[in-house]
Amino acid sequence: MAKAIWNDQVIAESDATVVVEGNHYFPPAAVHQQFLQTSSHETVCGWKGTASYYDIVVNGETNIQAAWYYATPKEAADNIRGYVAFWKGVEVHA
Numbered sequence: 001m002a003k004a005i006w007n008d009q010v011i012a013e014s015d016a017t018v019v020v021e022g023n024h025y026f027p028p029a030a031v032h033q034q035f036l037q038t039s040s041h042e043t044v045c046g047w048k049g050t051a052s053y054y055d056i057v058v059n060g061e062t063n064i065q066a067a068w069y070y071a072t073p074k075e076a077a078d079n080i081r082g083y084v085a086f087w088k089g090v091e092v093h094a
Contacts, residue, residue: 002026002094004086006066007058011035011090018080020048024092025069025083036084041065048077056090066090 002024004012014030036054043051054067066088073081086092 002092004031004090004092006056006063006086006090007061009035009058011056011058011067011086012084017094018083020077020080020085023085023087024094025080025085028069028082028084031067031084036067037062039065043068045077047074048080049074054084056086063088063090 001013001015002017003010012026012031014026017024017026035056035058037057039053039055041053049070051068051070053065056063056066067084067086069084070080
């Protein structure tokens with residue numbers, strides 16, 4: 001079971017993550033949405049498409065743009081559509 005943890009809080013956990021480029025992408029239902037706030041930040045990957053970001057908020061602390069997902073990925077990355085990945089100090093244990 002993979003877990004994403006930040007500030008001593010489990011943000012996501014699943015035994016069905018998809019690993020792409022070394023990152024675990026968690027299915028949307030496995031992510032505890034109450035810790036995520038939509039960010040206006042976006043980036044573009046040449047083969048995956050446009051990534052949207054979330055800020056993670058736990059115990060009054062915010063980790064800016066620490067989670068991302070592809071709402072409408074390119075065809076090559078359709079297997080991670082809506083799945084969420086983490087960085088910026090979020091520990092992912094698999």
